[in-house]
Amino acid sequence: MKKISALFIALFLLSGGQAFAAGDAAVATLSQSMDTIWVMIAAFLVFFMHAGFAMVETGFTRSKNALNILMKNLLTMSIGAVLYFIIGYGIMFGTSSGGFIGTNGFFLLGQSENIGFFVFQAVFAATCATIISGAVAERMKLISYIAVTIAMVAIVYPVVGHWIWGGGWLSELGFTDFAGSTVVHLTGAIGAVVAVSFLGGRIGKYSNGKVNVIQGHNIPLGALGVFILWFGWFGFNAGSTLSASDALIPIIVATTLLSASGGVIGSALYSYIRYKQIDASLTLNGALAGLVGITAGTASVSPIGAIFIGLIAGVILIEAVQLIDRRVKLDDPVGAIAVHGVCGVWGTVAVGLFAVEGGLFYGGGAALLLVQAIGVLAVIAWTSVTLGTFLFIYTRFSSIRVSREEEIQGLDFAEHGSTAYELRGGILNNNESPSTGSPFGHGLVDRLNGLEKPKVDRKAEVGG
CATH class of the missing domain: 1.10.3430.10 (Ammonium transporter AmtB like domains)
Structure with missing residues (x-):
């Protein structure tokens, strides 16, 4: 009977030790993840x-x-x-x-x-x-x-x-x-x-x-x-x-x-x-x-x-x-x-x-x-x-x-052919910008499509 009891105690301690070892490994893994x-x-x-x-x-x-x-x-x-x-x-x-x-x-x-x-x-x-x-x-x-x-x-x-x-x-x-x-x-x-x-x-x-x-x-x-x-x-x-x-x-x-x-x-x-x-x-x-x-x-x-x-x-x-x-x-x-x-x-x-x-x-x-x-x-x-x-x-x-x-004109135009902001409202005659003095327009899209807007027939808008 004593031998059986000793065997159970040994198994318990062994399983407990394994559980603690597994727990330590889990904590270490969690700590590493955190x-x-x-x-x-x-x-x-x-x-x-x-x-x-x-x-x-x-x-x-x-x-x-x-x-x-x-x-x-x-x-x-x-x-x-x-x-x-x-x-x-x-x-x-x-x-x-x-x-x-x-x-x-x-x-x-x-x-x-x-x-x-x-x-x-x-x-x-x-x-x-x-x-x-x-x-x-x-x-x-x-x-x-x-x-x-x-x-x-x-x-x-x-x-x-x-x-x-x-x-x-x-x-x-x-x-x-x-x-x-x-x-x-x-x-x-x-x-x-x-x-x-x-x-x-x-x-x-x-x-x-x-x-x-x-x-x-x-x-x-x-x-x-x-x-x-x-x-x-x-x-x-x-x-x-x-x-x-x-x-x-x-x-x-x-x-x-x-x-x-x-x-x-x-x-x-x-x-x-x-x-x-x-x-x-x-x-x-x-x-x-x-x-x-x-x-x-x-x-x-x-x-x-x-x-x-x-x-x-x-x-x-x-x-x-x-x-x-x-x-x-x-x-x-x-x-x-x-x-x-x-x-x-x-x-x-x-x-x-x-x-x-x-x-x-x-x-x-x-x-x-x-x-x-x-x-x-x-x-x-x-x-x-x-x-x-x-x-x-x-x-x-x-x-x-x-x-x-290029420096006077601004590096946006000189290096990238565009600007960070829309400045269309400030355009002068001949498509010249007051802020840059540049004749190049305000970006690639503007230069491709042109700055001229089609004229609108106001009489047609109100029915003649």
């Missing part, structure tokens, strides 16, 4: 940010270039995704060669288990490239912009990403950039600096020793873009945890919200102090300044620290716009260099000051601050030298800027 869903949702939010970039850039520039900007943003996302699949992902996350560059994983070969991670990173890569779009707006040839996008997504950005996120030399130093103040934003902004330096300013921007303001045509559209970007940024930052169960997600969402709010308040107050009015475009960009500023340290700082980072970013933004526009004379229609570049530097350095663990203000000394500064300088040097060399060679064979006539 992580995948979380990363995909975050990727969708970051993808949607490209709509925000398109709206900001379109609203802050002139109507005659709106269609061109929309096409650049659409092409950036599409070309960026394919290039990142072919080469960018491998350089960024492949096996490291000397901490400088990845050497495998091209075409995602051997990376089938990381396909979701690839999608998330691909929309980041396109974000870096599209920063340049706004800075070069209204005067760069579309084919030249595409060439710059290829250089950024295929070479410049992945190498920076490998250094910091792919196990490269900066990550080994302890450089901290949780979601991309440097990797994405500063890299894109330095690319913009280089491209604008080769392009020069728009016609009429700098004349007779004066800096002239060229107004955007639709600030409400730009405001919509800012809100879309702010919304997508929650996925940009919180999604970088790569885990749905990460306890840091609430703090990341909170610091993202508070820093963006601080950026708005800081830019609004400072613009009022300086100009006696709250400037709308600067305040809108203040939200983006706060978001860029918190991106590096969003998981490392406290909510109070996030507010201060945002407030300071909002003030820095206004001074940076003035410096870049009036002193350095880099014509950046949307303020991308100030927002993503200067505030990207600030956000990266701010980690060394405000990080709860290791930050200078929390008793951590200057070690982290020094590492952050080294990382910033290294990324600036790599991006400027690499893209600068590329554009120097490129401009030996072809101009990257449209002609004077």
